[in-house]
Amino acid sequence: MSHRTTAVSIAACLFAVVVGAAPAGAQDDPPRTAWGAPDLGGVWDFRSITPMQRPEALADQEFLTEEGAAALEQRALDRLNDFLNLPAQRTEAGTNVDRRPDGGNGSYNHTWLDQGLQAVGTRRTSLIVDPPNGRYPAMTPEGGERAAARAAHRRAQPADSWLDFSTYDRCILGFNAGPPMNPSAYNNNMQVFQTPDHVAIMTEMVHTVRIVPLDGRPALDPGFLQWSGASRGRWEGDTLVIETANFDPRRQWRSTSGSMRLTERLTRVDADTLLYQATVDDPETWERPWTYEVPMLRLEEDMWEYACHEGHHSMPLMLGGARALEAEAAAQQ
Helix, strand or coil: CCCCCCHHHHHHHHHCCCCCCCCHHHCCCCCECCCCCECCCEEEECCCCCCCCCCHHHCCCCECCHHHHHHHHHHHHHHHHHHHCCCCCCCCCCCCCCECCCCCECCCCCCCCCCCCCCCCCCECCCEEECCCCCCCCECHHHHHHHHHHHHHHHHCCCCCHHHCCCCCCCCCCCCCCCCCCCCCCCCEEEEEECCCEEEEEECCCCCEEEEECCCCCCCCCCCCECCCEEEEEEECCEEEEEEECECHHHCHHHCCCCCEEEEEEEEEECCEEEEEEEEECCCCECCCEEEEEEEEEECCCCCCCCCCHHHHHHHHHHHHHHHHHHHHHHCC
């Protein structure tokens, strides 16, 4: 993994001004390319401590007050400082890399983590904007059964082979790289490149690159599956609309099926803000589509190398550890 800031500099970011997303009708004319399209190019930071779902305690509260957002950010800063003051502890095998059960540091300390310390500039209580309650819609019976079956398999057969590990553990995909992209523990950055007939989106996490044609070519045959799906883009006014299908269901993103259809919208709100919206439509998993949005902030830095070592170097150790545990259990019978 890569990191770009120390815990001290992250803490200082708490006091930076966050640029909120203005309504589309109120935005200034966005910067444009030489051929007249909105200029989406550059590196964009989508860190946020705003949760994907609205906490149940907030019920119908769509937005935080200014004081509420400040309190949320202060709690994140306090939590970081509490971690910094914990005594050194040895890592235990099999624990979460980001956090111990008691809330302390996991195998990765907070030099490596980079969730940010700020809520989205709009002060929304959730990234989900539809359904209006800010929460995931209900799962279909089929979707619930699929999610339960996968969870049961992970408990019973976590390491029979490399195929039992997630695409994230195997360094095939990044857990926040998408599509769709969503804030997570670290590497919350993407870079956009443009030509008149193509857009390329590269995420810092695992350096996934999507090439999005804008030339009106037909969709791929439904049987041709890809880890990141097959994307087709078009401009609707100043908004880039990207429709993606043909997802390989083995990626298991939030229990989705191979029938998932994704619509992303990228709008350059101002010089420093790119509004990212994603609508997930998977009738085999959820009873209705749902949409979330993240205002991404322009980052005046290059992307850093992401070195995912777990799947490249640690797989023999993880599988070997599972075989050792099995042998130990068999010897005790």
